[in-house]
Amino acid sequence: MPGQDDRPGVRVRPATQDDLDAVADVERRARRGTDRDQLVLALTDPERVVVVATVDGVVVGWGKTHWWSYEDGPAPVGHYLGGVTVDPDFRRGGVGGTLTRARMDWVAGRAGFVCCVVNATNVASLALHEGLGFREVARAASFHTIRFTGGSGVLLRADLGAGRA
Numbered sequence: 001m002p003g004q005d006d007r008p009g010v011r012v013r014p015a016t017q018d019d020l021d022a023v024a025d026v027e028r029r030a031r032r033g034t035d036r037d038q039l040v041l042a043l044t045d046p047e048r049v050v051v052v053a054t055v056d057g058v059v060v061g062w063g064k065t066h067w068w069s070y071e072d073g074p075a076p077v078g079h080y081l082g083g084v085t086v087d088p089d090f091r092r093g094g095v096g097g098t099l100t101r102a103r104m105d106w107v108a109g110r111a112g113f114v115c116c117v118v119n120a121t122n123v124a125s126l127a128l129h130e131g132l133g134f135r136e137v138a139r140a141a142s143f144h145t146i147r148f149t150g151g152s153g154v155l156l157r158a159d160l161g162a163g164r165a
């Protein structure tokens with residue numbers, strides 16, 4: 001993972017506390033928001049990873065994973081990709097894909113599959129994840145503690161190869 005680079009110019013590395021302001025800036029530019037305290041918890045949780053993508057040393061996107069320790073209907077216990085945001089000025093340049101592959105690689109070292117949940121209206125995120133091997137498992141108004149704006153979310157799952165479960 002350190003310095004992972006599978007798209008020219010885009011580097012992905014584990015995030016540190018020093019990246020918190022840059023992550024907040026990406027969220028602001030994307031007109032989203034993330035809870036700084038929750039992010040600090042994720043950074044220090046060995047069951048999770050937080051990554052940032054940089055271009056010319058500047059943070060242009062970030063993503064994290066989440067570990068769900070209980071199932072919720074069709075949503076299993078396991079590692080989930082827990083959100084990814086790319087600066088609007090850097091979209092469609094492979095940043096989101098690179099952040100997602102890096103987190104899939106991190107999970108692949110620990111488990112045989114990974115899940116994520118996406119709002120059913122989020123065409124970009126669904127296409128991004130399906131392009132990386134995720135397949136739809138179920139739809140619902142909520143999975144675990146996540147309730148979807150508009151009323152429908154998609155549970156996706158990708159198998160990460162034999163012998164890693």
Ligand SMILES: CC(C)(COP(=O)(O)OP(=O)(O)OC[C@H]1O[C@@H](n2cnc3c(N)ncnc32)[C@H](O)[C@@H]1OP(=O)(O)O)[C@@H](O)C(=O)NCCC(=O)NCCS
Nearest residue numbers: 084085086091092093094095096097118123124125127128
């Ligand atoms: C979803 C998001 C992370 C994608 O980031 P990105 O850097 O633009 O993604 P990439 O350039 O790596 O795109 C990879 C693939 O995703 C799909 N994709 C990305 N944006 C898309 C869009 N607007 N419409 C349709 N497909 C899209 C395409 O298949 C694309 O491959 P291609 O460019 O070869 O066609 C970005 O749009 C974003 O930050 N959105 C707001 C936050 C969000 O919705 N996050 C997901 C929460 S689950």
